[in-house]
Amino acid sequence: MTSVHSFRRTLSSDLAQAVVALVESEGLRTGDPLESVKALAARFDVAVPTMREALRRLEGLGMVDFRHGSGIYVGPNAGRRVLANPLQSRPDADQLVELLEARRQIEPSLAMLAAEVRDPAGIALMDETLAQAQAQIASGDDRLWLTNLDFHRAVAAAGGNSVLVEVLDSIVLIHAEDQREILRLHGDADDDHAEHAHLAGCVRRGEPEAARDAAYSHLDHVVEVIRARRR
Known part of the structure; x- marks a missing residue:
């Protein structure tokens, strides 16, 4: 028998998908306003708390942005073609290590390419995400894990190859909840940010070998x- 909790999760997921479809069909972009929670609940014929739960799921993925006293807006991740499964179960430590080892095979080469090409848009995004992460660390913002994912995507983007960016997306975004768990277990956001800043500096200065080594060392450390925490 399907439990009430399971039904609510399914309804919430369906609503979240409906909101994404609404954004796409209306051609909305990052920063564009959405209808209020009450109006959206009426549109989809559901209770306001159920609608809010669905929107909070999307907020956790960066698909929508709640602005206190202002409203709901399209979030920075709304245009992504690869996103996490918000219903996946919490991974165990072995799965997390496998994910990190897969990234360790790919990201050092992407960092090396980034330092060689230094695509301006990728560099700008890399610096933007570093600054955003620093502010989130100071404020205790629980969306830091998403910004950290965006930093690694920005390094890949600095290599100027959109296909390689999608390859990385297919790993880090589909396994986004795993990445959140990795940050929780790591437990040292300042140390993690310092390693990111070092990697960014190598890319910015055009030091391919140093960037490669910084990416490898960072993932190896994680x-x-x-x-150590699974023992």
């Missing part, structure tokens, strides 16, 4: 932390 693997060590996760392995």
Whole structure:
């Protein structure tokens, strides 16, 4: 028998997908306003709390943005073609290590390419996400994990190859909840940010080998932390 909780989760997921479809059909872009929670609830014929739950799911993925006293807006991730499954179960430590080891095979080469090409848009996004992460660390913002994912995507984007960016997306965004768990287990946001800043500096200065080594060392360090915590 389907529980009430399971039904609510399914309804919430369906509503979240409906909102994404609404954004696409109306051609809305990041920063564009959405209808109020009450208006959206009326549009989809559901209770306001149920609608709010669906929107909060989308907020966690960066698809919508709640602005206190202002309203709901289209979030920065609304145009992404690859997104996490918000219903996946919490991964165990072995799965997290496998994910990190997969990233360790790919991201150092992407960092090396980024330092060689230094695509201006990718560099700008890299610097923007670093600054945003620093502010989120200071404020205790629980969306830091998403910004950290965007930093790694920005490094890939600095390489100027959109296909490689999509390859990385297919790993880090589909496994986004795993990434959130990795940050929780790592437990040192300042240390993590310092390693990101070092990698960004290598890319910005055009030091391919140093960027490659910085990316590898960063992921290797995270693997060590996760392995130590599973013992």
